[in-house]
Amino acid sequence: xxxxxxxxxxxxxxxxxxxxxxxxxxxxxxxxxxxxxxxxxxxxxxxxxxxxxxxxxxxxxxxxxxxxxxxxxxxxxxxxxxxxxxxxxxxxxxxxxxxxxxxxxxxxxxxxxxxxxxxxxxxxxxxxxxxxxxxxxxxxxxxxxxxxxxxxxxxxxxxxxxxxxxxxxxxxxxxxxxxxxxxxxxxxxxxxxxxxxxxxxxxxxxxxxxxxxxxxxxxxxxxxxxxxxxxxxxxxxxxxxxxxxxxxx
Amino acid sequence: xxxxxxxxxxxxxxxxxxxxxxxxxxxxxxxxxxxxxxxxxxxxxxxxxxxxxxxxxxxxxxxxxxxxxxxxxxxxxxxxxxxxxxxxxxxxxxxxxxxxxxxxxxxxxxxxxxxxxxxxxxxxxxxxxxxxxxxxxxxxxxxxxxxxxxxxxxxxxxxxxxxxxxxxxxxxxxxxxxxxxxxxxxxxxxxxxxxxxxxxxxxxxxxxxxxxxxxxxxxxxxxxxxxxxxxxxxxxxxxxxxxxxxxxxxxxxxxxxx
Numbered sequence: 001x002x003x004x005x006x007x008x009x010x011x012x013x014x015x016x017x018x019x020x021x022x023x024x025x026x027x028x029x030x031x032x033x034x035x036x037x038x039x040x041x042x043x044x045x046x047x048x049x050x051x052x053x054x055x056x057x058x059x060x061x062x063x064x065x066x067x068x069x070x071x072x073x074x075x076x077x078x079x080x081x082x083x084x085x086x087x088x089x090x091x092x093x094x095x096x097x098x099x100x101x102x103x104x105x106x107x108x109x110x111x112x113x114x115x116x117x118x119x120x121x122x123x124x125x126x127x128x129x130x131x132x133x134x135x136x137x138x139x140x141x142x143x144x145x146x147x148x149x150x151x152x153x154x155x156x157x158x159x160x161x162x163x164x165x166x167x168x169x170x171x172x173x174x175x176x177x178x179x180x181x182x183x184x185x186x187x188x189x190x191x192x193x194x195x196x197x198x199x200x201x202x203x204x205x206x207x208x209x210x211x212x213x214x215x216x217x218x219x220x221x222x223x224x225x226x227x228x229x230x231x232x233x234x235x236x237x238x239x240x241x242x243x244x245x246x247x248x249x
Numbered sequence: 250x251x252x253x254x255x256x257x258x259x260x261x262x263x264x265x266x267x268x269x270x271x272x273x274x275x276x277x278x279x280x281x282x283x284x285x286x287x288x289x290x291x292x293x294x295x296x297x298x299x300x301x302x303x304x305x306x307x308x309x310x311x312x313x314x315x316x317x318x319x320x321x322x323x324x325x326x327x328x329x330x331x332x333x334x335x336x337x338x339x340x341x342x343x344x345x346x347x348x349x350x351x352x353x354x355x356x357x358x359x360x361x362x363x364x365x366x367x368x369x370x371x372x373x374x375x376x377x378x379x380x381x382x383x384x385x386x387x388x389x390x391x392x393x394x395x396x397x398x399x400x401x402x403x404x405x406x407x408x409x410x411x412x413x414x415x416x417x418x419x420x421x422x423x424x425x426x427x428x429x430x431x432x433x434x435x436x437x438x439x440x441x442x443x444x445x446x447x448x449x450x451x452x453x454x455x456x457x458x459x460x461x462x463x464x465x466x467x468x469x470x471x472x473x474x475x476x477x478x479x480x481x482x483x484x485x486x487x488x489x490x491x492x493x494x495x496x497x498x499x500x501x502x503x504x505x506x507x
Binding site for chain 1: 317325353364428
C-alpha cells in the first residue's frame, strides 16, 4: 500500500491529519503544499471529485493506492482504521456517536467561523486558477479582496466564544479529554481553535479548563511532531478559505 | 446499552433527515416504536418533544435511557449497536467514501433541496393559518437559525439569488451523483451502505421534482439506483409510515425505465 499525505502548514485540517497520522504510527510519504497559495488546485496534486468538491475547503489530501481522499475528520477515521497506534475513537457505539456529533459541531459551526476570521486576519495574496467548486472560488475572491460582512464576522466571533464555553463545560467533571479518552474530537477541536487564541482572545479569558486542555493537546508527542513540520514560526496564523458558513439554519 | 433495550424514533415523514434513521432501522431489522411528529403542526417545538430533545430538531431516537440526535450520527450508531446486515463497508477507504458522501449531502446538497422544498411546500402549507398563532409557534423554536428559516418559508422571502444558488447546487449535485453511480453499483462502495440510505432520502423524488435534470435519458445511473433502493423490502416498509403526498411521491419509482 502506498500512501502520500499532501498537507499545508500544521493548522486547521492539516494539523488534524498530520497529528492523527503520527498518533497512529501510520506509514505515509509527506508532501508539503502551500494551501494558502491555492496549490491544492494545481496539477501537482492528484484530483478527484471528492477533493475538488470537498466542502472542507482548503484541507489536506491523503492518497491511498492512487485514490485521493479529503475531509480531515474522515481521513483521521481512516488512519484510525489502518494504523497500529492506540485508538483515536471510542469503542462503544454511544461514545462513538458522542464523538461524531461533537466533530460534526466543530466542522459545521466552528470551522467556518474560524476560517472566516482566519483569512480576514491573514488574507491570501491571490485567487488561484482552476478552482472546480464555484462557491469555494467565491470564498477565495472574497478573502483576497478583504470583503468581510460585519454580521458574519460578529456571528463567527460568537461561534468561537460558544465553542470554548462548550469545551469548558464538557471538561467540568475533571476529564482530561473531550470524549473520555483522547480522540479525533480533541485533535479537530484543537486544530481549529489554537489559532483563535490571538484573534478572539476574549473567548479564552478565564477559561482555565480549556487552557489546560489546549496545553495537554499541544504537549502530545504526535501534535508536537505535526507542529514541527511548520516552515514558518507561527503556523497557527496561516489560513486559507475553509468551509462556508451554513446557508440554511 | 443492551441491544434489547427498547427503541423509540421520533420522526416526521420518511423523507430527508427523518427518513435516514427510519430506513436504517428497517434495514437492520430493529423493532422500534414509531412516534410521528407533524412538522407542519410544529409538534417538534411542543413541550412533550422538547423534553426529549431540547433543541427541537427532528429526528431523535431513544435507546433505553440514551437519547440520540443528529440523523447521520444516529445512522452510524444504529449500524454499530445492533445486529443485522452491516451498512458500513469493511474497507477503510470505502468507509471514508461513505462518510464523505453523507457530509457532502447533509451539509452542501440537502440544504439546497430544503430551501426549494420549503419555499414550494412547507411555506405554502402553513401560510394560511392565523398569523398570531404562527408567530407564537415560531417564537417557541429553540434554535435562532431555525426561526429565521421558518420565517422566510412562511413569508416566501427567500431571495432570488438564494434560490438560484440552490438550483445551481442541485444541478451540480445531480451531476456528481450520476458520475459516482456510473463508477460503481452503489454510491460509495460495491455494497449497499448508509450512503445509499442517506442519498435515497434526499433524491427519491428527483424524477418528479427535477424532471428536466434527472430522468432515464439524462441520469440513467441515478434512476437505476433509486429503483433498486425502492425495490428493497425495508424501503417499502419505511415509506408505508408516510402520511402525506410528499412521501407518496416515491411511487414515481414504480414506473419502468423509458
